[in-house]
Amino acid sequence: MTSNLEVRIADLTRNDKGDLKGQDVTVKGYLAAKPDEPLDDGYNYPFIDEDMNGILVKSKKKLDDLEPGKWFDVHGRLDEDHLQEMHVTSETDITKSDAQQESPSHSRQFSSSVKKVVDGDTIHLEKAVLGTTKVRFVSIDTPETNYQGDSQGYYAEEATRQLQNLLPEGEDVSIRVGDEAFDQYGRLLAIVLKKEHNINREMIEIGMAVPYFIYPNLDNFEEYGDAVVRAKEAGRGLWNPDRPIDELPYEFRFNKRGGPNKFVGHFETKQYVEPEKWESIPIEYRVFFLKEKDAIDAGYKKNSEAPGC
Known part of the structure; x- marks a missing residue:
């Protein structure tokens, strides 16, 4: 060595x-x-x-x-x-370490450029941010190109193509992180800004993504909820009535895993339901919790009367 x-x-x-x-x-x-x-x-x-x-x-x-x-x-x-x-x-x-210093001052926004678009909600950067060049767009979800060997097909490829159009290689971007900068896999979670334009929201607006808020990252909740309602009403992308997507991205994943595993809250009523009742919460109000205790700690009350899937 x-x-x-x-x-x-x-x-x-x-x-x-x-x-x-x-x-x-x-x-x-x-x-x-x-x-x-x-x-x-x-x-x-x-x-x-x-x-x-x-x-x-x-x-x-x-x-x-x-x-x-x-x-x-x-x-x-x-x-x-x-x-x-x-x-x-x-x-x-x-x-x-023997010496425990104060926590680092938590910067929120960093500059980099796009090296590669991986799929509709993941990019690689030229310059690392917080030690990684891999960024998962926070609070949105796009169709899977390869999950456990399977793809969601047309919309997975289309979401990737649309993000490539929005963020070509070499494009300067700002990377904005929230209170929880990393997810349960250790991936960097961020809002990606192009000249201060929120690309996360844009992907929802054009019908290529759905909101996917996992507590405690709830920034832009109402903004993204409004965007998905507009996309649905206009029949854009995933919401095209002539070619609707079969499963939402997170639905596709948990069906592959054998069922949902996150508790789901209603942002306005502050009630939550068991994982299998996730569809009882309208898409624009869904807040996902990794653990039931997280929902309770956030002030949500259990809704035992919610209908099943």
Whole structure:
């Protein structure tokens, strides 16, 4: 093994540090979020420094003992291709720092440019934001191009094509993150702005996406709800009466998994229902909760009289 070097996360954002790729290093970082579920390549743990520079620490195994909101010394091997990705093998590679500083000041908006459109709600960036170049558009959902080997076909490809038109390669964008910057998979969640134009909302407006609000990220809730109502009334995209989509994107996924698994609240009435009763909540008012306790903590009351699917 190569020698273990101590480096700053900020150093890994510099183009002249390419010789560090594949090296064993130690960095100090603040754990911004803890993933509950893995992606195809394992679990992603986002660490940031005092100035909101980031690195994505990747592990094949779930690291249960890590506590978000604490500073850690992370020992691992930098990726061969991406300086802002590090690979660790176990929890022994990550130790809580002796000195626990204040939380980093939480910047909300970052600048980058589009490297690639992956699908209707995912892009890759040229310049990493909070340690990752992969962005999942927050609070919207588009048809799946490849979920467990299956595609939603025409609308999946059309949503991708429409986003490519809106965000061609090299397009300058602003990346705005909310209170929860990462999802349960460790992916960066963001509103993507093109000259201050909200592309997340635009995808709903043209009928290529549906609102998908997962508590606590509820920014733009009413705005996106109004947009989906307009798209439905105009029969655009997914709502075309001559070619309606068979399943909403999240419906497609949970049918593949064997059924819904998120509790669903009504944004206005502040009542929630069991996962299998999700359709009883109109699309423009749906708030999804990963756990029932989240709904209760948010002030929602259980509606036991809601009809089933």
